[in-house]
Amino acid sequence: MKIGCVREIKPQEFRVGMTPGAATEAVANGHEVLIEAGAGMGSGFADADYVDAGAQILPDAAAVFAEADMIVKVKEPQAVERAMLRPGQILFTYLHLAPDPEQTKDLIKSGATCIAYETVTDRNGGLPLLAPMSEVAGKLAPQVGAYTLQKANGGRGVLMGGVPGVAPAKVVVIGGGVVGTHAARVAAGMGADVTVLDRSLPRLRQLDDMFGKTFRTAYSSRATTAELVSQADMVIGAVLIPGAAAPKLVTRDMLKTMKPGAVIVDVAIDQGGCCETSHATTHQDPIYEVDGVMHYCVANMPGAVARTSTLALGNATLPFMLALANKGWKQACYEDPHLLAGLNVHAGHITCPPVGEALGMPFITAHEALSV
Ligand SMILES: NC(=O)C1=CN([C@@H]2O[C@H](COP(=O)(O)OP(=O)(O)OC[C@H]3O[C@@H](n4cnc5c(N)ncnc54)[C@H](O)[C@@H]3O)[C@@H](O)[C@H]2O)C=CC1
Ligand SMILES: CC(=O)C(=O)O
Numbered sequence: 153m154k155i156g157c158v159r160e161i162k163p164q165e166f167r168v169g170m171t172p173g174a175a176t177e178a179v180a181n182g183h184e185v186l187i188e189a190g191a192g193m194g195s196g197f198a199d200a201d202y203v204d205a206g207a208q209i210l211p212d213a214a215a216v217f218a219e220a221d222m223i224v225k226v227k228e229p230q231a232v233e234r235a236m237l238r239p240g241q242i243l244f245t246y247l248h249l250a251p252d253p254e255q256t257k258d259l260i261k262s263g264a265t266c267i268a269y270e271t272v273t274d275r276n277g278g279l280p281l282l283a284p285m286s287e288v289a290g291k292l293a294p295q296v297g298a299y300t301l302q303k304a305n306g307g308r309g310v311l312m313g314g315v316p317g318v319a320p321a322k323v324v325v326i327g328g329g330v331v332g333t334h335a336a337r338v339a340a341g342m343g344a345d346v347t348v349l350d351r352s353l354p355r356l357r358q359l360d361d362m363f364g365k366t367f368r369t370a371y372s373s374r375a376t377t378a379e380l381v382s383q384a385d386m387v388i389g390a391v392l393i394p395g396a397a398a399p400k401l402v403t404r405d406m407l408k409t410m411k412p413g414a415v416i417v418d419v420a421i422d423q424g425g426c427c428e429t430s431h432a433t434t435h436q437d438p439i440y441e442v443d444g445v446m447h448y449c450v451a452n453m454p455g456a457v458a459r460t461s462t463l464a465l466g467n468a469t470l471p472f473m474l475a476l477a478n479k480g481w482k483q484a485c486y487e488d489p490h491l492l493a494g495l496n497v498h499a500g501h502i503t504c505p506p507v508g509e510a511l512g513m514p515f516i517t518a519h520e521a522l523s524v
């Protein structure tokens with residue numbers, strides 16, 4: 153198979169979908185690897201590294217899209233990239249379709265087979281291709297939140313760890329999965345007073361067992377969320393219902409009860425965000441204010457630490473990329489229901505029910521797509 157990888161064109165996105173290491177593996181498996189010139193630069197990989205791996209460098213994205221049977225990326229394809237997809241081509245990348253009707257319509261129109269990293273599952277109920285970037289974004293969240301809390305950046309002027317005689321910042325993390333756990337650990341490590349909310353009691357028990365001395369846990373009801381949010385210096389949004397739009401747990405009314413200069417870091421923004429007042433921002437212009445509350449809502453946070461993120465993502469995607477290339481998408485998905493769970497769009501159909509439900513658009517199941 154011809155596997156193509158293009159330079160990411162989303163603003164300030166420096167990750168790349170394929171490392172030279174992954175290219176080496178693909179070539180060793182008998183595939184041709186086509187890399188857009190400069191694709192790896194932002195992550196510290198030169199074209200020569202890919203050539204050493206046995207890949208071919210093509211001058212631009214158009215050449216890669218035209219030749220490749222499968223495109224491997226990081227972020228959802230932008231409009232100009234979507235226009236280059238064709239029926240039968242495989243797209244393997246993050247998609248986050250539930251809050252994005254325009255992208256969804258374009259992918260349907262393309263006729264391509266689009267497999268989303270974020271809905272691939274594993275046998276433990278986890279999301280193995282989302283997890284590495286959730287680890288990164290979770291660890292970044294208190295870091296960017298602490299910067300936003302500084303007075304000159306619009307924040308309350310509160311230091312995360314406080315000092316002797318002065319209380320630390322109160323941090324509330326909504327969602328105790330991968331993002332939430334990493335965010336809570338880092339925020340607690342900075343000395344903040346941290347509470348993690350989740351609606352899964354088994355998850356709260358696990359967190360309490362593992363981190364009971366590091367941070368508190370609370371059940372995610374409306375009333376508890378409202379109370380904790382009103383007291384918080386920083387709220388970190390980290391919920392997920394796989395494939396679906398994020399539930400709006402912090403309402404506009406709750407925002408009015410927050411302290412002036414408090415900060416919301418809505419990591420869940422790639423699924424639409426869990427605060428009613430969140431909208432996606434970019435690394436170029438990451439922060440905005442509503443009702444005196446500072447919002448940081450960058451939808452590709454891991455792009456800020458591209459080298460770490462590219463390596464971490466590459467480790468996770470490699471076996472799935474090889475399965476798709478070695479067996480073809482249909483056989484690979486037929487043999488592996490966890491990879492099949494990643495199928496979001498195929499041959500003009502939405503194939504991920506939560507996406508169809510979120511957008512009010514018709515859908516078939518991924519299983520049905522195997523016979524389309
Ligand atoms: N902005 C960015 O750059 C990035 C965003 N993300 C996003 O962060 C979000 C979280 O991802 P993960 O931590 O990997 O997901 P996860 O599945 O590991 O954790 C989500 C948690 O949310 C909990 N949850 C669901 N509904 C809830 C509710 N009503 N109240 C409280 N908790 C609730 C679940 O029980 C689960 O523990 C996702 O939307 C993901 O796409 C991930 C990486 C980068
Ligand atoms: C998960 C995601 O959207 C990202 O890493 O950019």
Ligand SMILES: [Mg+2]
Pocket residue numbers: 407408409410411412443444445
């Ligand atoms: Mg206010």
